[in-house]
Amino acid sequence: MNLENVTIEMRPRSEWEATDLGARMIRRDAKAIYAVWFTVTLPFLALALLLNFLTPYGALAMLLYWWFEPVADGAILRIISRRLFGEDADVTATLKAVPRLCWMNRIYLLSPYRLHFARSVAMPVTQLEGLKGPARRTRSKVLNLRIFNYGVGITAVYAHLVMALYLGVILIGYSFIPEIYRSTLGDSWLELFWMTSSTSATAIGLLSFYIAQSALQPWYVGAGFGLYINCRTQLEAWDVEVAFRRIVQRRAGVAAAIVLAMFILPQFLSPAMALAQEPDTEIAAEAADPDPGFVGFWSDDEVKPALKSVRSSEALQTTQRIEDWQRIRSDETKEKQDANSSGWIRNMLNAVFKLVSTALEFALWIIVAILLIMMFLTRDRWLPYLGLPGYGPPAERRIFLAGGELTADELPDDIVDAVLGAWRAGHKREALSLLYQGSVFAAVREHGVRLPRSATEGACVRAVSAQTDTERANFFRRVVSVWIGCAYGDQEPDDDAVLPLCDEWREHFGATQ
Amino acid sequence: MTDQQTDAGQLYQQVQALRTEIERAFIGQASVVDDIVLALLTAGHVLLEGVPGLGKTLLVKSMSKAIGGEFSRIQFTPDLMPSDVSGHAVYDPKSEKFRVRRGPVFTNLLLADEINRAPAKTQAALLEVMQENQVTIEGQSAHLKPPFMTVATQNPVEHEGTYPLPEAQLDRFLFKVLIDYPDHEAEKKIVSAVTAERVGDSLYVDDVKTVMSCDDVIAAQQLVARTRIDDVVLDYAVRIARQTRQASGIRMGAGPRGAISIVRASRACAVLQSRDFVTPDDVRKVAVPALRHRIALAPELEIEAYRPDDILRDILESVDAPRT
Numbered sequence: 001m002n003l004e005n006v007t008i009e010m011r012p013r014s015e016w017e018a019t020d021l022g023a024r025m026i027r028r029d030a031k032a033i034y035a036v037w038f039t040v041t042l043p044f045l046a047l048a049l050l051l052n053f054l055t056p057y058g059a060l061a062m063l064l065y066w067w068f069e070p071v072a073d074g075a076i077l078r079i080i081s082r083r084l085f086g087e088d089a090d091v092t093a094t095l096k097a098v099p100r101l102c103w104m105n106r107i108y109l110l111s112p113y114r115l116h117f118a119r120s121v122a123m124p125v126t127q128l129e130g131l132k133g134p135a136r137r138t139r140s141k142v143l144n145l146r147i148f149n150y151g152v153g154i155t156a157v158y159a160h161l162v163m164a165l166y167l168g169v170i171l172i173g174y175s176f177i178p179e180i181y182r183s184t185l186g187d188s189w190l191e192l193f194w195m196t197s198s199t200s201a202t203a204i205g206l207l208s209f210y211i212a213q214s215a216l217q218p219w220y221v222g223a224g225f226g227l228y229i230n231c232r233t234q235l236e237a238w239d240v241e242v243a244f245r246r247i248v249q250r251r252a253g254v255a256a257a258i259v260l261a262m263f264i265l266p267q268f269l270s271p272a273m274a275l276a277q278e279p280d281t282e283i284a285a286e287a288a289d290p291d292p293g294f295v296g297f298w299s300d301d302e303v304k305p306a307l308k309s310v311r312s313s314e315a316l317q318t319t320q321r322i323e324d325w326q327r328i329r330s331d332e333t334k335e336k337q338d339a340n341s342s343g344w345i346r347n348m349l350n351a352v353f354k355l356v357s358t359a360l361e362f363a364l365w366i367i368v369a370i371l372l373i374m375m376f377l378t379r380d381r382w383l384p385y386l387g388l389p390g391y392g393p394p395a396e397r398r399i400f401l402a403g404g405e406l407t408a409d410e411l412p413d414d415i416v417d418a419v420l421g422a423w424r425a426g427h428k429r430e431a432l433s434l435l436y437q438g439s440v441f442a443a444v445r446e447h448g449v450r451l452p453r454s455a456t457e458g459a460c461v462r463a464v465s466a467q468t469d470t471e472r473a474n475f476f477r478r479v480v481s482v483w484i485g486c487a488y489g490d491q492e493p494d495d496d497a498v499l500p501l502c503d504e505w506r507e508h509f510g511a512t513q
Numbered sequence: 514m515t516d517q518q519t520d521a522g523q524l525y526q527q528v529q530a531l532r533t534e535i536e537r538a539f540i541g542q543a544s545v546v547d548d549i550v551l552a553l554l555t556a557g558h559v560l561l562e563g564v565p566g567l568g569k570t571l572l573v574k575s576m577s578k579a580i581g582g583e584f585s586r587i588q589f590t591p592d593l594m595p596s597d598v599s600g601h602a603v604y605d606p607k608s609e610k611f612r613v614r615r616g617p618v619f620t621n622l623l624l625a626d627e628i629n630r631a632p633a634k635t636q637a638a639l640l641e642v643m644q645e646n647q648v649t650i651e652g653q654s655a656h657l658k659p660p661f662m663t664v665a666t667q668n669p670v671e672h673e674g675t676y677p678l679p680e681a682q683l684d685r686f687l688f689k690v691l692i693d694y695p696d697h698e699a700e701k702k703i704v705s706a707v708t709a710e711r712v713g714d715s716l717y718v719d720d721v722k723t724v725m726s727c728d729d730v731i732a733a734q735q736l737v738a739r740t741r742i743d744d745v746v747l748d749y750a751v752r753i754a755r756q757t758r759q760a761s762g763i764r765m766g767a768g769p770r771g772a773i774s775i776v777r778a779s780r781a782c783a784v785l786q787s788r789d790f791v792t793p794d795d796v797r798k799v800a801v802p803a804l805r806h807r808i809a810l811a812p813e814l815e816i817e818a819y820r821p822d823d824i825l826r827d828i829l830e831s832v833d834a835p836r837t
Contacts, residue, residue: 456834458794488743489790 003242004249005086010239013230015150022226025080026218033076033218035091040072040098045210049203058202065206069213070108070119074101074127076221081128084229101127118144118151120158120224121231128228142235147227154227158220165212173204406441415442415509416502423502428492435501436483439476442509443468457484472508475501524733525787528554530724531579532785538575538721539568540706541699547785548690548802549576549664553730554737554781557687557774558643558663560628560678560806564670567692568703573624573664574718580730581723582621582660587639589631591674595638602651613650618642619657621727625665629675639663640682660730680765680809687774688799689806691822733784740780742791745835750775750796756828757804762814763824767807774803793834801825 003010013021026033044065051061075094078101082089104127107113116122122140125131131139144151233239310316375382412418415438422431440460443449449467452459457480465473479501485491528550535546545561549572552559561569570586577584587598600616617623618639625639642648643663647656665686667678683689695703711717725733751772758766776791778799783791805821814824 452830454830454832454834456793456797458792458797459834484792485790488746488792489741489788490743491790 003085003238004245006238006242007084007086010233010242012234012239015147015227015230018226018230019150019154019223020226021230022080022222022224023219025084025226026076026222029079029083029089030218032089032091032094033079034214036075036079036094037072037214037218039091039095040075041069041210041214044068044071045206048206052199052202052206058199062202062206062209066209067114068109069217070105070114070123071098071102072217073108073119073123073221074098074105076218077123077127077225080222080225081124104130107132117155118148118224120154120220121147121151121227122224123221124225124228143228143231146234147231150227151224154220154223158216158223162209162212162216165215166209169208169211170205173208406437408441411438411441416505419505420499420502423495423498428498429486432483432486432493432498435498435505436479439479439505439509443472443476446509447472475504475508521736521789522787524729524736525784527725527729528733528785529787531576534579534721534724535572535575538718539572540702541695542568542572542692545572545690545692548688551778551781551785551799552687553580553660553662554733554784555687555777556660556662556734557777558665558685560683560686560689561664561666561692562669562689563666563692564668564694567694569664569666569692570624570626571718573622575721577622578718578721579723580621580660580725580727582727582730584622584624585617585620586624586626587617588626589628589635591630591632593631593635595635596650598635598638599642599648600650611651613653613655615650615655616648618648619655621658621660621662623661623663625663627667628665629667629677632676633679636676636678636682639665640685643685658727660727660734680807683806684768684770686806687778688802690802691805737777737781737784740783740789740791742776742780743835746779746791746793746796747776749793749832749835750779750800753796753800753828753832754804756832757808757825760824760828760831762811762819763808764811765809767804771804771807774807775800778803797829797834800829 008021008025048061048065051064052058055061075098078094078097079089102109105123107126108116108119108123113119113122121143125136125140125143129136129139411434415434419431419435419438422428422434436457440451443460443464444451447464447468449463451463455463461473461477461480464476468476482493482497482501485493532546532550535550536543539546549559553576561572563569573586574584587593596616598616599618600614602611602613604610605612628636628639642657646659646661647654649655667675694700707717754767754769754772754775756766757763757771760766775796779791779795782795782799783789786795801822804825808821808824810819810821810824
């Protein structure tokens with residue numbers, strides 16, 4: 001890292017200004033960033049799509065794609081960090097560095113840290129400073145005091161925007177589907193894309209998510225990096241250092257060296273700087289970190305003589321006498337009393353706040369526990385959607401016919417036998433009702449016909465006609481015609497109308513029997 | 514097969530022929546034709562809403578010719594008087610007596626063009642005729658010869674200088690039918706039909722044949738009245754009408770006349786499909802045109818450009834179909 005080559009104006013910024021700075025850095029190198037983004041993510045996307053189509057684990061494929069997405073974040077981070085200090089960050093070198101970046105960022109790929117609320121500001125600590133273990137945690141604590149909340153804010157905004165864009169992409173696609181086909185796809189777009197286990201719907205969902213993420217992910221990484229850089233600028237006074245370096249360049253000499261050394265000294269004594277510059281040499285840094293510019297930029301060999309000369313310089317040998325006026329207070333006793341009383345209030349408030357915070361923390365843990373218990377109790381409902389081994393396919397679609405649910409329990413095992421039995425026993429209406437309901441049930445279960453909840457007979461005919469083959473649709477139409485004549489017209493058909501329907505029924509709907 | 518069944522079969526055929534003949538002149542608006550024929554079979558009146566130039570007059574003229582009935586047209590204007598609609602008594606100097614001059618309502622099919630351009634008093638005169646099927650002039654009542662049907666039109670875009678029909682009067686129309694622009698193919702056919710070997714742009718209904726007589730229409734109306742409706746289907750119609758009073762987003766729902774209109778029209782719908790019983794699908798088909806003018810949307814929905822049809826479709830989705 002050479003602060004003299006920094007390509008932005010180094011100055012303390014407000015946090016939101018810093019996120020904007022990150023976004024501007026992304027815009028500046030958008031071409032290289034997007035080249036890397038697509039090169040890294042497209043194979044993951046292709047793999048996820050392949051898994052979706054070739055295995056029954058479509059939802060798991062989607063989850064895996066999302067989980068390993070930080071691989072690309074590391075590459076983006078490398079480009080913008082190197083470009084910040086005027087270093088070369090071409091696409092090929094970045095792509096070559098991807099495996100090493102993956103290893104460095106493994107904590108965000110292979111552990112629950114993937115769900116870190118402020119990953120965009122936490123990743124630079126791991127990747128750019130090469131810290132791990134307790135050192136990383138200590139360093140993160142220092143930075144988090146200033147920027148964690150903003151990092152969480154960025155994540156929240158990003159998540160909402162991605163979701164909005166994702167839904168937008170799906171809705172745009174859905175709006176291009178002609179209305180006559182929509183009823184064949186589902187009752188609504190929500191049901192089509194989220195409540196279905198269809199591989200095509202999962203693939204469309206994944207592609208929509210990829211489009212949304214591609215548009216926003218680099219900005220998310222850039223915003224986090226902007227915050228990180230701004231935090232270090234403030235903590236380590238990089239802006240002051242840059243200014244002094246310029247003075248050094250202008251005035252080579254002892255005086256300038258003294259000033260420079262005066263600035264450097266406290267830095268070397270601060271814990272933050274020590275953490276930020278853990279590796280000594282550039283070679284060591286390169287081994288641990290693809291961005292060596294971020295670690296130590298002065299070796300001990302360079303610093304020690306400078307310090308020695310500074311200590312022995314005349315400027316530090318002089319003594320100075322400073323005189324100042326001090327107010328002599330007449331009511332010191334009263335002040336002490338105020339101090340005592342304010343201390344009591346402060347203690348009380350501290351105790352109250354501590355109590356409240358403990359209670360809140362306790363409540364949050366209870367909520368988490370309840371959620372976990374609920375998830376455990378309802379595992380049979382949601383685990384099948386993940387397509388995990390050992391869990392069958394999602395529950396079959398419920399069939400609502402004319403306001404009531406039609407279940408397999410209501411129907412006999414052999415529809416045709418039951419219909420014929422009822423018909424011969426003279427219960428003609430019951431027989432035809434059973435024939436109709438059995439046909440609807442079979443159309444939904446065996447042929448995936450989707451029906452609106454308040455479907456009438458006509459709606460069933462339209463759905464079956466649109467979603468199955470012509471012969472089956474014609475047969476179903478005949479069943480419905482006989483049924484509605486009996487149900488609403490009080491017309492009992494003769495044997496010639498009903499018995500052929502029973503004979504043909506198994507040709508069209510008997511697959512599950 | 515009984516005589517009654519034979520007659521019904523004949524009437525079914527005539528009704529189908531009537532629809533075909535109207536569609537011959539009024540091209541590309543099959544659903545509008547269906548609704549108008551349904552209203553005729555139900556002895557109801559229709560409020561037709563659409564921009565000018567979509568063939569509303571042609572529709573009524575062609576239907577009039579297809580049933581061999583009389584046709585009148587009144588252009589409603591702000592200075593139109595009730596007597597211009599119903600008729601009035603004039604003094605005859607020769608006989609030294611007042612003679613009744615019958616107004617244009619004495620017809621079989623009346624086109625009340627742009628009904629909302631006339632003041633409330635004139636509108637009320639027509640609506641009274643529609644309700645009572647009789648006209649009172651100078652204290653003398655005269656019954657209109659059946660079949661009588663009014664097709665009133667209004668323009669959905671020009672509201673300046675109009676007198677919107679009050680809800681109570683809107684309720685007297687069986688259907689409110691929306692007429693939209695035809696699609697490309699239909700419009701091509703219209704342009705070709707109107708311009709081929711024709712001088713000027715007057716309306717030609719020469720191709721329309723008379724397939725029914727007024728007596729046949731009356732017989733068909735009686736057949737409709739006799740059409741069987743199961744209790745569960747009747748209940749379905751009532752539930753739909755009642756749901757308009759409970760659904761969110763509706764300021765004022767349909768009254769009992771809404772359910773009555775649905776049931777009457779659904780009977781006609783069954784006849785139009787050559788059936789002598791009503792199914793829930795008939796009810797669903799007629800529910801929107803029968804209810805769209807009987808409900809008033811809440812202001813917030815109107816601001817968001819929702820239309821009554823949107824809400825009614827939601828209601829139809831939410832009301833369970835009958836399960837027998």
